[in-house]
Amino acid sequence: MEILASVREQALTADEVSRKAIIDQLNHLARELETPQDCMQRILYQPITLPVVRAGCDLGLFNHIVDSVQPLSSAALADRCGASPLLLGRLLRYMASVDVVREVAPDTYSATTTTRTLASRDWQSAVFHNFDVITPCITAMPDFLKEHGYQDSENPTDCAFNRGHKTDQQCFAWYPSRPEMFAHFNRFMRVHLVGMPPALPARVRGRVVVQDHQPELIERQALRCDGVEHMVHDFFTPQPVRGARMYYMRNIMHDWRDQDAAVILRHVREAMDANRSVLLIDDMVLPNSGTHWHAAQLDIVMMAALAARERTMRQWEELVPRAGLRIREVFRYTESLGDSIIECVRDDDEEEEEEEEDAE
Numbered sequence: 001m002e003i004l005a006s007v008r009e010q011a012l013t014a015d016e017v018s019r020k021a022i023i024d025q026l027n028h029l030a031r032e033l034e035t036p037q038d039c040m041q042r043i044l045y046q047p048i049t050l051p052v053v054r055a056g057c058d059l060g061l062f063n064h065i066v067d068s069v070q071p072l073s074s075a076a077l078a079d080r081c082g083a084s085p086l087l088l089g090r091l092l093r094y095m096a097s098v099d100v101v102r103e104v105a106p107d108t109y110s111a112t113t114t115t116r117t118l119a120s121r122d123w124q125s126a127v128f129h130n131f132d133v134i135t136p137c138i139t140a141m142p143d144f145l146k147e148h149g150y151q152d153s154e155n156p157t158d159c160a161f162n163r164g165h166k167t168d169q170q171c172f173a174w175y176p177s178r179p180e181m182f183a184h185f186n187r188f189m190r191v192h193l194v195g196m197p198p199a200l201p202a203r204v205r206g207r208v209v210v211q212d213h214q215p216e217l218i219e220r221q222a223l224r225c226d227g228v229e230h231m232v233h234d235f236f237t238p239q240p241v242r243g244a245r246m247y248y249m250r251n252i253m254h255d256w257r258d259q260d261a262a263v264i265l266r267h268v269r270e271a272m273d274a275n276r277s278v279l280l281i282d283d284m285v286l287p288n289s290g291t292h293w294h295a296a297q298l299d300i301v302m303m304a305a306l307a308a309r310e311r312t313m314r315q316w317e318e319l320v321p322r323a324g325l326r327i328r329e330v331f332r333y334t335e336s337l338g339d340s341i342i343e344c345v346r347d348d349d350e351e352e353e354e355e356e357e358d359a360e
Contacts, residue, residue, distance in 0.1 A: 007022065007026070010022065016335075020335055049098060049100075050130065050131055051131065052095060053100060054128070055091060056100070057118065057128065059081040061081055063119045065077070065101060065109060066116055067119075071104045071108045071109055072108065072109060073107055073108050074088050074092050099112055100112065100118070101115050102115075125188050126191060126192065128181075128184040129184045129185050129188045130188075133165075133305070134301055134304070134305060137159075137160045137301075137304040137305045138300075140160045140163040145160075153304075154257055156260075156308070161306065164304075171305055172255075200248070209229045210228060210230050211231045211232070211235070212230075212232065236260075236267070243273040243277060244277055245277065245278070247271070247277065247279045247280065248279075249279070249280070250283070251283060252264065254311070255306055257309070258315075262319060262323050265320065265323030266323040268323075272345075274346050279343075279344040280341050281341070281342040282340075283310075283311070283339070284311070284338045284340065285330060285338050286299070286312040286313070288312050288313055291338075292335070292337070292338070298310055316330075316342060320342070325347055326345060326346075327344055328344065330342050331343070
């Protein structure tokens with residue numbers, strides 16, 4: 001126990017990279033120490049956590065616990081939530097067992113760090129999004145893969161998402177007719193960046209143009225900032241802003257299969273000035289081996305929901321030249337996820353070679 005106390009003290013004072021390394025090593029150690037019974041208990045019953053937490057969010061449970069100055073009994077919480085004391089007691093018992101809440105006395109609960117996180121509206125939206133949108137995709141995935149001969153998903157209108165949600169629409173076309181789900185998704189996309197280091201300088205000089213293909217987002221939901229223009233644009237069509245000093249795309253490419261991603265990049269490339277423009281792709285770059293589970297699980301989500309992928313360094317090196325671009329440098333700014341800035345410039349030599357081949 002003294003060893004664990006020492007590790008805890010080191011982790012609490014460590015920088016972010018060291019803190020996550022300690023967590024990873026402890027997780028690896030825990031799995032190494034498991035018996036077959038232990039590991040199967042973890043694997044078989046892991047899916048319980050998200051539905052139970054979702055029920056807690058629906059009840060406002062985490063806000064009630066956090067807002068209270070003293071621990072609350074399950075009966076008191078049931079009264080505030082409008083739930084059966086017996087039912088809520090069972091849910092709380094499970095939550096305490098996985099540190100979502102803390103049982104400080106028999107049937108009496110207070111907040112943990114997780115409780116306080118789940119009291120946030122934005123993180124609750126993350127729970128709703130993952131339960132309501134992603135879970136049906138993941139549940140449908142085994143049968144979908146079996147029916148398709150265990151081939152990699154390539155069609156964004158025929159993937160596990162379509163089977164799970166019984167639709168023939170692509171995910172982003174499906175969302176707008178479900179405004180509550182779409183709102184949860186947008187809040188999740190905002191909050192998941194909290195605490196991450198900035199990818200770009202806080203101040204960018206010159207003309208700044210923000211683009212989205214949905215007029216609703218541009219006209220009503222986009223944040224208004226001095227000096228920032230908003231433009232409706234579909235990135236599957238030619239880029240109207242020509243010769244910009246910098247084109248920046250955050251978490252765009254991982255939503256699209258390679259053939260679509262190449263089209264998007266090609267349109268940007270054709271708008272770039274050969275001498276002054278750079279394209280900054282802000283996306284995850286998975287290592288060619290030893291991928292962290294934070295990143296690997298998102299790759300499975302991309303496959304199930306969009307028939308898309310998180311790409312390894314090797315896959316980026318294959319994709320970018322297809323659009324007549326070359327990678328000049330890669331700047332990695334998060335460890336576990338591998339979020340990176342991939343700096344690209346036009347590769348006019350590549351285009352000249354293609355033209356010569358066509359002429360022949």
